Amino acid sequence: MKKVFDEFSLSESTNSFNTLSALALYLGTIHFNLALILFATFFLPLSKSLLLFGLLFVLVLIPVNQNSVFGRKLSKYICNHVCTYFPITLHIEEAKAFHPNHAYVFGYEPHSVFPIGIVALADKAGFMPLAKTKFLASSAVFYIPFLRHIWTWLGFTPVTKRNFISSLEAGYSCILVPGGIRETFFMEPSCEIAYLKERRGFVRVAMEMGLPLVPVFCFGQTKVYKWWKAPGKLIQNLARAMKIIPLLFWGIYGSPIPFKYPLYIVVGRPIELEKNPEPTMEQVAKVHNQFVEALQDLFDRHKAHAGYINLELKIC
Numbered sequence: 001m002k003k004v005f006d007e008f009s010l011s012e013s014t015n016s017f018n019t020l021s022a023l024a025l026y027l028g029t030i031h032f033n034l035a036l037i038l039f040a041t042f043f044l045p046l047s048k049s050l051l052l053f054g055l056l057f058v059l060v061l062i063p064v065n066q067n068s069v070f071g072r073k074l075s076k077y078i079c080n081h082v083c084t085y086f087p088i089t090l091h092i093e094e095a096k097a098f099h100p101n102h103a104y105v106f107g108y109e110p111h112s113v114f115p116i117g118i119v120a121l122a123d124k125a126g127f128m129p130l131a132k133t134k135f136l137a138s139s140a141v142f143y144i145p146f147l148r149h150i151w152t153w154l155g156f157t158p159v160t161k162r163n164f165i166s167s168l169e170a171g172y173s174c175i176l177v178p179g180g181i182r183e184t185f186f187m188e189p190s191c192e193i194a195y196l197k198e199r200r201g202f203v204r205v206a207m208e209m210g211l212p213l214v215p216v217f218c219f220g221q222t223k224v225y226k227w228w229k230a231p232g233k234l235i236q237n238l239a240r241a242m243k244i245i246p247l248l249f250w251g252i253y254g255s256p257i258p259f260k261y262p263l264y265i266v267v268g269r270p271i272e273l274e275k276n277p278e279p280t281m282e283q284v285a286k287v288h289n290q291f292v293e294a295l296q297d298l299f300d301r302h303k304a305h306a307g308y309i310n311l312e313l314k315i316c
Contacts, residue, residue, distance in 0.1 A: 020257065022081035025074070026119065028256045029147035059145035064152040071153030078154065079125040086224070088120045088263045090127050091302070097270050098129045103168050104270060105206040106175040107291060108216040109194040111183040113225040113249045117218040117263045121175050122155055134167045136176040161205065168209050178202055184247050187229060191312040192222060196292055203288045210275025213287070215268040215295040219306035224258035225249040264306035268298040
């Protein structure tokens with residue numbers, strides 16, 4: 001049988017101002033909020049500081065219109081220019097296996113410091129053969145002014161089971177990082193880490209809905225930021241209990257702008273599932289093992305072509 005694949009190298013020439021602006025909007029909003037708070041605390045009179053804090057609080061409460069015309073234009077701008085910065089190569093192993101109006105559950109790895117490459121899978125980027133996609137992200141994101149607006153327009157939604165199921169029912173393909181932020185606790189400088197062994201919820205939802213599971217791996221993403229992780233199990237356990245990440249990271253000149261390393265994203269073949277409204281733990285475990293093996297196989301088959309022949313993937 002002839003192997004069918006599509007590969008898109010998203011490296012067209014782009015204006016540097018547009019690229020940096022898109023990256024700042026996509027990644028720098030948290031830093032912008034922090035800068036505003038520090039400026040208000042140390043340089044503004046109390047009355048104006050309180051006014052600014054009140055404005056930020058209101059921006060957290062006001063609902064975001066995800067269908068905003070401005071939001072759609074801004075999100076497309078971000079997708080187009082972020083993809084060309086690194087650049088990103090998107091390799092779809094079997095594009096014909098995807099049906100535009102069908103929903104899929106994508107498990108994207110690794111999380112790294114930040115899963116930057118995930119933006120190439122957005123429907124607004126226009127490279128995946130899918131009509132509608134949603135990203136599932138930490139609920140904490142949607143309590144941060146400005147960031148919640150931009151990410152909502154990009155197609156992000158809080159990673160709750162209710163949102164997950166309702167998005168799939170509405171025909172959206174859902175893209176999530178199974179390891180999540182917790183994966184950063186296990187990061188190592190010499191290999192890739194996928195925190196998957198305890199993450200089975202996304203598999204159960206896919207089984208209950210009868211929708212295909214799709215493994216995705218992004219090579220090069222771990223290199224786009226330099227990072228330092230607090231050493232010692234005691235500090236790690238304390239940070240975990242306090243729900244904070246014991247990780248410092250930085251990009252170009254210490255900024256949130258990442259280093260310019262090429263990203264190579266591989267989208268594997270869908271794992272077809274029969275609908276099972278009440279799967280047992282054993283059934284979930286079996287499909288979960290299928291997904292883990294498919295991800296490992298995807299990594300092993302493509303790491304040489306991506307330029308990482310000696311790289312190892314650890315699944316914990």
